[in-house]
Amino acid sequence: MKLPHSRQDDAAAPARARRGMAAFRPQSLVWLALAFILIALVANPLVQLVSISFEDPASRGWTIQNYIDAFSRVRYVRAFGNSMWLGVCVAALALAFGVPIAWAVSRTDMPMKGLVRVLVLATFATPPFLGAISWILLAGPNAGWLNRAFVELLGVQAGPLNIYSFYGLVFIIALYSFPYAVVFTTAALEMISSEMEDAANILGASRFTLTYRVTLPLALPAILASAIVIYLDAISLISSTIMIALPARINLIPLQLWEFFGYPLQLEVAAAYSLPLLLVTVGLFFVQQVILGRRGYVTLTGKGGERRLIKLGAYRWPVLGFCLAILTLSVFLPYLVLLQAALAKAWARGPSLGNLTFDNFAHLLFQHPHAAQSIVNTFVYSSAAATFAVALALSIAYIVKRKLVPFAQALSIVAMTPIVVPGIIMAIGFYAAYAPPPVALAGTALILILAFTTRFLPVAYANANAAIGSINPEMEDAVRILGGGRFVALRRVLIPLLKRSLMGAWLLVFIISSREVSSALFLYGPDTRTMSVLFFDLTEGGRFEHLSALGVILLITVLFFVTCGQLLIGRDFMLRRGGSGG
């Protein structure tokens, strides 16, 4: 929409009009301010990343030496190959876990679906590195609980499991990323009308032919899309990778970046090394968009029509057994061993009253030099990032949705860009842009908060956009025509109506910030450790009991806020249904 100029060539216009017309101007200022913030948060780090990858660290001149350094050693190139293969294996395993669960929950009469759903959510909420530490306790060579159980039960010499291996890592990552497959597949399956299946039925297809020939192919685009998300997540995941692959001496992209980032710092080489990963991510992201866009018609027809559940009969229990087995691996067993270790004097001695102690928690909270501080930091940074991200996302979404300024759409594209940038790459860009003088934010709280804000801006934006989109612009028009300005409309109508969805978005960003590892690990300073950073500090030379205690604190925090969000969004959902009126 074109902005009216404030040119006053009409002398007869009333003074009131003049004041009113002049009031239109601040919108362009707001646009400029938002554009500036977005450039600083999103564009500049990426530009810096690319620019320093071509920069000679000594002379500051132009060079391609960084790329030669980054890809000249076999070890470095092999890390790339390893990561790509890791991604494929993780995606395949996660689909094997997730797709059957999605099918069982959304299309069959399997019992205890509510429990399965809650456990999938719990899996989703569990930080992957907590899963990793638990599985080290469970399947570490020799001392792992499962290995000891094998020895006990089968009388073998040594347990067969070794989590410190390539496929151990595949298993750990898949175990905590399969919820993506469940979420995507369920969404697609719930959109497929029973009539489509009836159409095949009437032509003579049996129940299972139907599932393989009609239902699953219809959900295939969504399944592929989830596979891409899982793949991208796996190749840039640093947390579990450090805990498993580093001891196992398997080199992977995130580890290689971590090495370049260590001592001596080779920032320029790290930047050069990360660019191919960024290209892979961006490319696959667009492939995913195409898949969802092209074949997404199934999921986009809106009304799925009536759906009837497939009667599993006697198969109900094996299907439930499968779901619960996987969720036992991802939730029950890990939580159990984590809690046991956190409350144990020595975790390997097993659960007994004599082994029970709260010293680990006491040690962390009262004696450890960084732990208490890290808990406070986590809350402060995550709240700040969530507040900034939601406020920024809301402003941009509002301006875009209401077409207040020309080229508003450009803002939304920039706001969504971080979704294609892996956290470690974002962190390197942030470091390159803001760590050195003149900005000199290295090791400050601000750089962490800004990095979290940027990294999760797309989450906040998608939420804010959907929330504003659900509100008819006429609600605001009605305020304005009755004599209220845009800000009255925002304050009295829009914000009250959006309150719950915005709180939901805030909680979401808070939760994912509080467990963020990749950007934190590259940007923290001596006084700005977060809980997840401290976690990695403790893995080097720390005791498993302390590590577990910290894990329990983190897990309780996350689960508490997830529960809050569930309650809030649930209530919000009910309110919205009633509030939309006739």
Place this chain on the structure above:
Amino acid sequence: MTKLKITNVGRDYGNTPAVEDFSLDIADGEFISLLGPSGCGKTTMLRMIAGFIEPSRGTIALNGQMISSPSAVLPPEHRSMSMIFQSYAIWPNMTVYQNVAFGLELRKVPASEISRRVGEMLEVVQLTVQASRYPAELSGGQQQRVALARAVIVQPEVLLLDEPLSNLDANLREEMRLEIRRMHNEFKITTVYVTHDQAEAMVASDRIVVMSKGRVEQIASPREIYRSPATRFVASFIGRTNFLTGRRNGAAFEFSAFKIPSDRLPSASERDQVVVSLRPHSVGVVPRRASPPDGRLISIDGSVVDRAYFGDHWDYSIKLADDSMLIASVEPYLEYQIGDNVSLDIDLEHLSVLTDATT
């Protein structure tokens, strides 16, 4: 006295004009309807009056003061208008009372007066009992009345309505149509009403502006719009009609199966060819008679080829001597069989010459 003066207003989206050259003077207290199919530009025009959209061309003045021009637009909040929206736009976070009181609050009316006036208004729209309810707890018709009360209570300079009845079911729509007119009669607020429903426009309006594809087709009273449609579009959009084409031959226009002396169609005196609109209700169907009637009626012979019974009337498709067809609607007791030879009586007063069509 002219309340709202709209002069040569146009609005483009890209290169497509949504509204072309719209001019209208609206008198104080007048009820104007903008009528047309969806996409005709009527809502765009209404939103330009409200100040939500700025015009690409032309000006709008309220009480003689410029409020919209391509160079400057007074924002909606400073126009002292109010509006009823298609979605009602009742604020779900406020009670009925708070919704209605909102406009007065913004006008800094003292609290005691607000409560008195809101109380009175809720009585007028019969929502006193529901004052403390939230909109979600109201029926569609009640929500509609909240919107009405909220808009009227501020005593706006101009009341704007954007298809306010389109979400209601047929019975309620009828009731609300009369309610809106009743409110207009009671408060004498200058009103601009946008609708695609000709019945709504007919019942409520002093004048109707018929629009099509961004252009004004005709501005006239409901009766005139129906009886003397100016264009082919108006004639076919409002009610049903027959189009008949005639060519000048000396002192008469020759139509397919009959002639009309050219002095009987004064508005076509300069033309070689005319298109007239003839409403099916204006055609009388009588048994075939030998001699033509006198006076203003002309008579055409034809035969019934199809018929449909609607309860309150018969529709007959009549084939004329040259095989052209004409629809006639007559009283339900005038029954003819297919194949009957009949005569059609046409009152020339009911023929209207269309200004835009020559073929």
